Amino acid sequence: MNDHIHGQDASFDNAPRYTDERGGNTAAVCYGLMIATLFTAFATGLIALIVSYVAREDDNHWTNSHYTFVIRTFWISILYAIILGFFTFVIGWIPLLGWAIVGLMALYTTAWFIGRNVIGLLRALNGRPIDSPQSWFFG
Numbered sequence: 001m002n003d004h005i006h007g008q009d010a011s012f013d014n015a016p017r018y019t020d021e022r023g024g025n026t027a028a029v030c031y032g033l034m035i036a037t038l039f040t041a042f043a044t045g046l047i048a049l050i051v052s053y054v055a056r057e058d059d060n061h062w063t064n065s066h067y068t069f070v071i072r073t074f075w076i077s078i079l080y081a082i083i084l085g086f087f088t089f090v091i092g093w094i095p096l097l098g099w100a101i102v103g104l105m106a107l108y109t110t111a112w113f114i115g116r117n118v119i120g121l122l123r124a125l126n127g128r129p130i131d132s133p134q135s136w137f138f139g
Contacts, residue, residue, distance in 0.1 A: 027067065028124045030055075031118075031121035033045065038110070038114075069120050069133040072136075073113070073116050
């Protein structure tokens with residue numbers, strides 16, 4: 001009979017929560033800006049990078065893992081773009097084989113970028129930290 005506390009099911013109270021005065025809204029906005037960078041040629045990604053550097057603090061708060069994750073996603077994606085540009089210049093002119101290699105590299109980079117940001121966004125919206133923010137993959 002007391003299963004409903006203020007209109008909610010009592011089972012929701014058992015989930016671990018990290019919400020406090022410093023929620024993950026800024027981290028979620030940073031992930032949104034990073035996803036939008038696919039359409040703005042890194043312009044909004046640069047904004048997300050600056051916000052992440054400013055918002056990250058020296059304590060051990062759960063949101064810091066998200067800011068580190070966003071920062072590393074930005075710089076690793078720049079590295080991947082440079083590598084992709086190099087391979088496009090070197091073998092992109094070769095019909096079929098060069099196009100296939102460059103195309104697969106671009107597909108991998110785009111899937112990696114989207115996957116990393118969506119996973120981070122979902123974890124930030126759920127109030128959960130990134131388990132391994134220093135990871136090169138999906139944390």
